[in-house]
Each structure stands twice: as C-alpha cells, then as structure tokens.
Amino acid sequence: MIKTNERGRGKFKPAPDYSTEEVKNILMEKIAEETSLIIDNEEDEKVISNVDFKDGKFNILSLFSGAGGLDLGFELAGLSAVIGEEEALKAFNSKEKYDSVRQKSIFHTIYTNDLFKEANESYKLNFPENVIQHQKDIRKVKFFPKCNMIIGGFPCPGFSEAGPRLVDDERNFLYIHFIRSLIQTQPEIFVAENVKGMLTLGKGEVIKQIVEDFASAGYNVQFKLLNARDYGVPQLRDRVFIVGVRKDIDFKYNYPNPTHGPEGIPYKTLKDAIYDLRSNPGDYYTGSYSTIYLSRNRKKKWEEQSFTIQASGRQAPLHPDGPPMEKIGKDKWLLVGGEEQNRRLSVKEIARIQTFPDWFVFSDGGNTSASLNSRIDKQYKQIGNAVPVMLAKAVAQPIAEFALSLLENKEINQGRYLQNSLF
Structure with missing residues (x-):
C-alpha cells in the first residue's frame, strides 16, 4: 500500500497483485531470513523438550499470551464441551471447584510466549503448573513445540502505515513470527485476534494481505468482526478474529451467533x-x-x-x-x-x-x-x-466441539509435521 503525493486527502493504491505462489515465496524468504538470524540456544531446546504434550488433548500454543484472557476462555470452552455448559460455568465461579475440573477440558495449553513480566506472573498465578512460560522475544525463539492449535493477538505496529507489502515491512516482525510458528508446527487450527481498525486500513488492503499471507502457510482463512456485548460481556468492544483451518482438515469453522441482544438474552449491563x-x-x-x-x-x-x-x-x-x-x-x-x-x-x-x-x-x-x-x-x-474471557469462550466453542469429535475418532495426529521439518 503506497500513499501518493496528491494534494488533499491521502490517496492509496493497492500493493502489487501477487499470485498465491508469489506471496508464499516472499513469505518463505522472509521467514528463512528471520530464522537464520536466531542463535541456537540450549536453554530454549530444554524448554521445548519439557512441554506437556498430551495425545488425548487438543494442545495449544499461546503467543502474546498476556495475563491469559484468551487462554482462559478457550480452556472454559473446552471444559464446557466435555462436562456441559451449565456445569462448567457453575464451576467457573469458584477457584477451588474450577481447579478440580479444569483438567477435563479438551483444550490443553502447553506453551506461552510473552515479554510482559507482570502479565507472565499473573498467568503463573492462575493457570496449571504444566504450562511452559517463555518470557523471551519471539524473534529469538528458533523452534516452537508441536501443537494442535496456536492462538494469540499479534501486535501490529506497522499496519497503520503499511509498506509495499506487509511481509516486507520490518515493523511487522511479530506478525511474521506468528506465521513462522504456523509454518514450523502446522497445527490443525489457529485463531488470531486484533483491533477493529485493521479492517479499514488502506481501504481494506491490509486485511486482504493478512488473509493471503496466512493462507500461504497452508490454511483456509476467514475473518469476522465481533462485538463482545453480543456474547454476555458488559462492554462495547469490537475485535477482529482471524481463524485458519489447515487445508487437509475437514472442518468448516462457523463464527458463533450472538447469544445476547434484542432477540436473545438481554445484554449484560x-x-x-x-x-x-x-x-x-x-x-x-x-x-x-x-x-x-x-x-x-x-x-x-x-x-x-x-x-x-x-x-x-x-x-x-x-x-x-x-x-x-x-x-x-x-x-x-x-x-x-x-x-x-x-x-x-x-x-x-x-x-x-x-x-x-x-x-x-x-x-x-x-x-x-x-x-x-x-x-x-x-x-x-x-x-x-486481554480478550474478554466470555468472548474468547464463544469464539472457541465451535472448535472445542470439533476437537472433541476429532479426538474421539483418533484422527488428530494424522499428517503431523515434525516441529523442525521446515527449517
């Protein structure tokens, strides 16, 4: 996206109209370049080797995890899929009761990455001890552990003034490394959250490029703007959720219908x-x-x-x-x-x-x-x-139901890529 020197209001023209293969080639070159700059670290290898991957669960890798609002919502959705909505929400009101049943969730977070010290401390205080927390710049993490799903809200410092191509803008390194983790681990599904403004940047050109870049990593990708108040959150909060399903997976993700509003449960005030x-x-x-x-x-x-x-x-x-x-x-x-x-x-x-x-x-x-x-x-x-917990749960619920059926059919580990197969 290039801003021209015309007088008056800023005018934008689209970035080069690359083919899918060209986008993939650019992306792979950029990721290979970024990866080559990462120094091998024995401590990182030890961290990854200690992850608690469970074959009977849908294992989650959480990037830019913060205090864990998105993670908690996913965990709750996974618990609801197993023990039922009413029982899960009842247990959620008490830490003692929730801790006694949370391990039943179909979702199992095994690894988080975030640089915010206090947020990591909060995460440790509220989540099971099995979660490996990596307080390290994602640009310096060479390999990510194998997983079934990656979730996270990547920052977007360069999107407000996008360059000729998002992947060419060094300010978008965090976005690039989210995609790098996908290419490296090839999870069945990913969910990325971001601000509403992403949809209007460059008259829609930015979100178009994001979808193309994620798709080139091997995923069927869609996005939708959701308002938190439609899902029982007492807050006006619009957020974009990008969901990708690996192309060999037979699953069509459908965004949750609003549960609250004029035609449903009254908005929470x-x-x-x-x-x-x-x-x-x-x-x-x-x-x-x-x-x-x-x-x-x-x-x-x-x-x-x-x-x-x-x-x-x-x-x-x-x-x-x-x-x-x-x-x-x-x-x-x-x-x-x-x-x-x-x-x-x-x-x-x-x-x-x-x-x-x-x-x-x-x-x-x-x-x-x-x-x-x-x-x-x-x-x-x-x-x-943080992502509001109940908004995260609503987004996660269709995936939880799918994950449960997938695991029951023992298909989850078919077509699994080794964590270092592409690099």
Whole structure:
C-alpha cells in the first residue's frame, strides 16, 4: 500500500497483485531470513523438550499470551464441551471447584510466549503448573513445540502505515513470527485476534494481505468482526478474529451467533456486572483528568454497557455513580459535581467487565517502593490488553466441539509435521 503525493486527502493504491505462489515465496524468504538470524540456544531446546504434550488433548500454543484472557476462555470452552455448559460455568465461579475440573477440558495449553513480566506472573498465578512460560522475544525463539492449535493477538505496529507489502515491512516482525510458528508446527487450527481498525486500513488492503499471507502457510482463512456485548460481556468492544483451518482438515469453522441482544438474552449491563462492588470496589487509579480525557464522554449509565476497557489506568472509564458528564463545547466535556463524584473504574471492576472471574489474580510487580498508581497501572494494562474471557469462550466453542469429535475418532495426529521439518 503506497500513499501518493496528491494534494488533499491521502490517496492509496493497492500493493502489487501477487499470485498465491508469489506471496508464499516472499513469505518463505522472509521467514528463512528471520530464522537464520536466531542463535541456537540450549536453554530454549530444554524448554521445548519439557512441554506437556498430551495425545488425548487438543494442545495449544499461546503467543502474546498476556495475563491469559484468551487462554482462559478457550480452556472454559473446552471444559464446557466435555462436562456441559451449565456445569462448567457453575464451576467457573469458584477457584477451588474450577481447579478440580479444569483438567477435563479438551483444550490443553502447553506453551506461552510473552515479554510482559507482570502479565507472565499473573498467568503463573492462575493457570496449571504444566504450562511452559517463555518470557523471551519471539524473534529469538528458533523452534516452537508441536501443537494442535496456536492462538494469540499479534501486535501490529506497522499496519497503520503499511509498506509495499506487509511481509516486507520490518515493523511487522511479530506478525511474521506468528506465521513462522504456523509454518514450523502446522497445527490443525489457529485463531488470531486484533483491533477493529485493521479492517479499514488502506481501504481494506491490509486485511486482504493478512488473509493471503496466512493462507500461504497452508490454511483456509476467514475473518469476522465481533462485538463482545453480543456474547454476555458488559462492554462495547469490537475485535477482529482471524481463524485458519489447515487445508487437509475437514472442518468448516462457523463464527458463533450472538447469544445476547434484542432477540436473545438481554445484554449484560454495568449494573449486572459491578453494582455489588459499589461499597468495596478495591484499588482504582486516582489523579486529575487530562484535556484529552475530557474531550469526550467517559461515563456510561448503570443500564448500559461499558466503553471499551483500555490498557491504562489513567484512561479507565468513569464509574456510573454521580451525575452524567455534560458537553459544553466541541470536544469538551465537564465533570458535573467535580472529581469527588467522578472516579475511574477500579481494577476489580474492569476485571469483571472483561469477564474475568473474581478469583483471578493480577500481579502488580510487587514493587512496594512504587506509588499505588504505578503498581495498579500494570494491572490495568494486563486487563485492558486481554480478550474478554466470555468472548474468547464463544469464539472457541465451535472448535472445542470439533476437537472433541476429532479426538474421539483418533484422527488428530494424522499428517503431523515434525516441529523442525521446515527449517
């Protein structure tokens, strides 16, 4: 995608119209180049050799895992497929009960990769000990363990100003390495999550290239924009989910139909989610509100869904209590009643809005010499970066049902590639 020098509004023209084979060749050359720069590491080999791959499970590799919202949603979907929806959700409300049954899930996470220290600490506090956590730059991980599915929300720093071809833009190395993990391990399925804006970049050219690049790795690929509130999340949050099924697998993934809304279960509201926390909300970010913060409405009513939860304490939405904000000019809103009647949502409240269970613990890094705002901002970041658990579960449910039938037919390991067969 190239921006021309015409006057007025920016004009874009499509990237070169490469054939499928040309796209694959470019991709393979780029991945081979990236792989050649990685130095062999005995410690990494030891990490991968210790993964707890189970033949009777659908083994998951989680990239850019963060605190584990996507992973927890998949695990819950896998449990629901085995023991039933009602029993799984009932157990999910109690850590003791959930820990006693979570191993029954058809999904089994064996490896995660993320550089965010506090998020990795949170993951360790909330997931089984068998999960190998790799806190290392993905560009320096030479081999990934064999798996049945790869999930993750890859960052996209270069997509906002895409070059002639996405795979040629060095800023998109993280995207390239997601594809590298697919080519190397050839899992049956992958699921990638990203922001809504990806769909409109370059008038749709970016998502077109992404689909082509993933497809060239050997997958039938589709994508869809989903809103979290349609699946029982008390939040307006649009996210793109890209799903790929390996071309030799007889499975057509269908995105989940909305479960909540005018024709289904009523949307879950802020009152449903956090009203009981009014007298004991826990820690929340304090301090003044910037001009940018006050450039738009930040307060929803109790009967509504929350604004999208951001990865920042300073940018957290306002609690519903108190009078509504008042618009007093273009991009200018007033906090009626002053700051004493307008506080940001707490860590516990935004975790509820992201549909994490109350037993889920978020690490603040443990630096007692740092300010409270500094410590809890790390928690806000983890929660805001996460995929809402119940949205992840909805996306995962059709795959869980398929995985269960696949394993029952003992077909899961047919056509398996060795983890180092392509490099």
